[in-house]
Amino acid sequence: MSLTLTFHGAAGCVTGSCVEIETPGARLLVDCGMFQGPKTLKALNYGDFPFDPAKVDAVLLTHAHLDHAGLLPKLIKAGFAGPIYATAATRDLCGVMLPDAGGIQETEVRHLNRRNLRRGLPQVEPIYTARDGERAIRQFSKVKLGVPVEVVPGVQAIYWEAGHILGAASIELRVETEGGPTSLLFSGDIGQGGRDYVADPEGPAGVDHLILESTYGDRDRLNLAPSERRAALARELRDAHAAGGPVLIPTFAVERAQEIIADLVSLMEAGEVPEADIFLDSPLAIEATEVFQQRGYNRTTGLNPFDRLRAGGRLNFLHKPAESDGIDRLRGWHIILAGSGMCDAGRVRKHLKRLLWRREASVLLSGYQAAGTLGRLLEDGASRVSIQGDEVLVRARIRALDIYSGHADAGGLVAWAKARTPVAGGVFLCHGESQALAGLRDRLTAAGFLGTSIHVPDLDASYEITGPAVDGRLASTPARPPRLAPGQAVKADWHNARAALNMALGAALTEAPDDEAREALLARLTAALNDPASAPSQLA
Numbered sequence: 001m002s003l004t005l006t007f008h009g010a011a012g013c014v015t016g017s018c019v020e021i022e023t024p025g026a027r028l029l030v031d032c033g034m035f036q037g038p039k040t041l042k043a044l045n046y047g048d049f050p051f052d053p054a055k056v057d058a059v060l061l062t063h064a065h066l067d068h069a070g071l072l073p074k075l076i077k078a079g080f081a082g083p084i085y086a087t088a089a090t091r092d093l094c095g096v097m098l099p100d101a102g103g104i105q106e107t108e109v110r111h112l113n114r115r116n117l118r119r120g121l122p123q124v125e126p127i128y129t130a131r132d133g134e135r136a137i138r139q140f141s142k143v144k145l146g147v148p149v150e151v152v153p154g155v156q157a158i159y160w161e162a163g164h165i166l167g168a169a170s171i172e173l174r175v176e177t178e179g180g181p182t183s184l185l186f187s188g189d190i191g192q193g194g195r196d197y198v199a200d201p202e203g204p205a206g207v208d209h210l211i212l213e214s215t216y217g218d219r220d221r222l223n224l225a226p227s228e229r230r231a232a233l234a235r236e237l238r239d240a241h242a243a244g245g246p247v248l249i250p251t252f253a254v255e256r257a258q259e260i261i262a263d264l265v266s267l268m269e270a271g272e273v274p275e276a277d278i279f280l281d282s283p284l285a286i287e288a289t290e291v292f293q294q295r296g297y298n299r300t301t302g303l304n305p306f307d308r309l310r311a312g313g314r315l316n317f318l319h320k321p322a323e324s325d326g327i328d329r330l331r332g333w334h335i336i337l338a339g340s341g342m343c344d345a346g347r348v349r350k351h352l353k354r355l356l357w358r359r360e361a362s363v364l365l366s367g368y369q370a371a372g373t374l375g376r377l378l379e380d381g382a383s384r385v386s387i388q389g390d391e392v393l394v395r396a397r398i399r400a401l402d403i404y405s406g407h408a409d410a411g412g413l414v415a416w417a418k419a420r421t422p423v424a425g426g427v428f429l430c431h432g433e434s435q436a437l438a439g440l441r442d443r444l445t446a447a448g449f450l451g452t453s454i455h456v457p458d459l460d461a462s463y464e465i466t467g468p469a470v471d472g473r474l475a476s477t478p479a480r481p482p483r484l485a486p487g488q489a490v491k492a493d494w495h496n497a498r499a500a501l502n503m504a505l506g507a508a509l510t511e512a513p514d515d516e517a518r519e520a521l522l523a524r525l526t527a528a529l530n531d532p533a534s535a536p537s538q539l540a
């Protein structure tokens with residue numbers, strides 16, 4: 001009897017990681033993550049799961065990031081009653097992240113419902129609440145790296161250090177089938193290695209099938225030593241200080257915030273950057289910092305680099321919204337870290353609205369920006385952006401420092417995959433945008449994976465695996481409407497286009513020579529809306 005793999009997320013896109021494994025005697029999930037990016041993609045978080053959660057026997061969780069763990073409370077609400085296997089650090093981080101995610105949804109839904117009432121639109125419900133996030137932690141079952149655990153009869157799991165964030169793991173599954181044992185290795189998110197905050201990624205050699213993330217599959221990044229990384233950050237900070245204003249660092253609350261703060265404290269102590277007050281404006285990052293201080297011991301270095309984050313009294317935790325609002329009055333040199341890292345949620349949007357139009361301010365993007373996010377628009381050089389319905393002119397210095405990413409680049413992914421050889425069956429590439437997936441596929445082929453079948457699954461595609469040395473084959477799936485149009489997961493959607501049109505219209509009306517020209521432009525637009533077939537000629 002064959003195994004079946006179905007890719008319910010992170011297929012053709014980076015987020016929403018979720019792979020369903022149907023074995024001869026059980027149904028498992030590896031990860032159950034949120035979709036992030038364009039609103040069309042995020043809308044999938046509100047729909048029904050494309051499987052019955054009540055029939056899932058167990059979840060194996062690679063790490064705590066929301067694009068891997070963020071829909072666990074929804075899964076439980078929908079009927080999942082089994083265990084969630086994860087490392088102790090992942091469990092602790094989820095203990096702060098999932099309730100926080102639920103609380104954010106409750107807050108944002110309250111604001112949305114007020115707007116919907118004014119507009120005569122229907123009310124909506126949050127995907128889940130903070131209380132749902134708290135309840136989900138009860139179903140976690142802790143595992144240790146390198147120690148086999150039988151997750152269901154006939155399926156053994158071994159967790160391996162992934163080197164991504166605290167607690168992150170790759171998961172090896174050994175499945176007993178009628179044709180003999182079959183091994184599958186799910187990479188999770190692979191770290192670059194050589195960092196002073198997490199151990200280097202590991203994994204077994206000689207697996208049957210490899211499910212490999214591809215976030216940076218088409219590009220090579222600078223793999224800097226810790227001293228070089230701090231030197232690069234110092235250069236950016238000195239330039240920001242010279243500009244005369246504050247620097248805002250949109251930050252991922254888990255790992256990225258703690259790494260950057262540790263480097264900031266180190267640089268200031270060494271006198272390499274001007275001293276500044278550091279404001280951590282993210283309740284989630286504040287709680288996560290406590291987990292890092294408890295569990296941040298690095299087996300490679302023998303140190304916990306997060307022990308000294310409060311050294312010197314420079315770091316200020318902003319727990320309450322009123323405390324966050326208070327720094328609006330500050331001028332001159334200071335540093336703010338606020339969530340989210342892609343600028344699409346959380347308190348960072350308030351700071352962006354306040355600072356983007358100021359030439360003396362700097363915004364330092366410190367990680368991957370998914371297609372359709374506000375962070376990607378800024379990274380791509382947008383001159384105007386829409387934030388919570390308000391148009392904001394971009395005058396601030398926009399800088400990107402992609403040296404803190406927790407993901408391996410293309411060379412790192414290929415090296416990690418080669419260390420897992422021989423791969424007897426297939427390689428399945430996921431967790432990447434189209435260019436990254438194609439780029440990694442080409443690199444793996446060039447690196448000697450010529451005898452291995454390499455697959456790039458579409459969303460909800462199923463593959464049958466009939467033995468340890470047999471390639472995955474596309475399986476027949478029940479007829480159902482596709483959840484996304486082809487390519488929709490990795491491009492800006494109509495919501496982005498509408499915001500851009502609104503900003504372009506506002507600019508055109510402002511720059512028109514007189515009211516007569518403005519009225520003529522609006523008349524042409526109105527005519528085009530009333531007669532879409534003739535829109536090109538109307539607008540000519």
